[in-house]
Amino acid sequence: MVNEHDFAYIRKLVYDNSAIVLETGKEYLVDSRINPLAKAKGFASLSEFVKKLQQTPYGPLHYDVIEAMTTNETSFFRDAHPFEAMKTTVLPEMAEKLALKKRLNIWSAACSSGQEPYSLAMLANEFFNSQPSWKVSITASDISEEMLSYTKKGHYTQLEINRGLPVTMMVKYFENHGSVWKAKDNIRNMLDFRKLNLSAPWPMMPKMDIIFLRNVLIYFDQETKRGILNKVRNQLHPDGYLFLGSAETTFNLDDSFERKLIGRAVCYQLRK
Known part of the structure; x- marks a missing residue:
């Protein structure tokens, strides 16, 4: 489970770049979307990934986080x-x-x-x-x-x-x-x-x-x-x-x- 410090960082990153609010209780969403991204980028843990994000000027890694957190499920003729x-x-x-x-x-x-x-x-x-x-x-x-x-x-x-x-x-x-x-x-x-x-x-x-x-x-x-x-x-x-x-x-x-x-x-x- 994402820790409080890492969740706060990702929440601010997402809000600053999309205005989307990740409320307390959405930690599971960060876990399910950012953990696979961190592993795909070669990081051993989500915390290690967040540390890299904090140490790096805004760039492709940060953008990938925004992409992962702003993608929502849909379907044809949803809610008919x-x-x-x-x-x-x-x-x-x-x-x-x-x-x-x-x-x-x-x-x-x-x-x-x-x-x-x-x-x-x-x-x-x-x-x-x-x-x-x-x-x-x-x-x-x-x-x-x-x-x-x-x-x-x-x-x-x-x-x-x-x-x-x-x-x-x-x-x-x-x-x-x-x-x-x-x-x-x-x-x-x-x-x-x-x-x-x-x-x-x-x-x-x-x-x-x-x-x-x-x-x-x-x-x-x-x-x-x-x-x-x-x-x-x-x-x-x-x-x-x-x-x-x-x-x-x-x-x-x-x-x-x-x-x-x-x-x-x-x-x-x-x-x-």
Whole structure:
């Protein structure tokens, strides 16, 4: 088990570079993610690895720690309700409101290994398939270069495919290449990949009609959450939709957002 001194160092390193808070009780997470990294780098123990980090100017080793601690698990069509709301309500509404422009901008923030943006791409392709004049652009962003590289490849193992992806969509949107399934170009070409730290200044991006910012705010402190939601407010189109994780809310953080219920999905829109 990681000792108190080493945990404090890693917690500060992660917070300073990503704003993610590792609360007391998360020692097991450091153990499970940094111990294998330390061994892979040739260190006899986690303490020896931390000592090296402390003695070395910020560089590749430190970056590897940030990568290891900011990678989160995901799956296709995770927590199905937001995707059902997209299918039944949000996409039809957007198709009507944006009928003249025929362009839809979606952002999957903190996309991890990419199952969420690919799920959104499949959903949008299903809806707009009979309307080829529409342009749907999905920005897939993450703080981790490793995860962005994984997402760009669009290669998933059978186990990853089995987690949430219906067989009909697997056959329609993925090609089997031995031990992996590769996303077809018709959905890969809908994605625009960006490295982005949510707690740092954001690069120039188009106004978003739909933002998926799910299961990431829970890792930040209150001040950082408010800062991120303030930037979301400026990035979201006035008629747009924001989807957060089931354990997340804008309540007591930013009163610019109004909570809405679509079926069993909770989403947010800017108050008029």
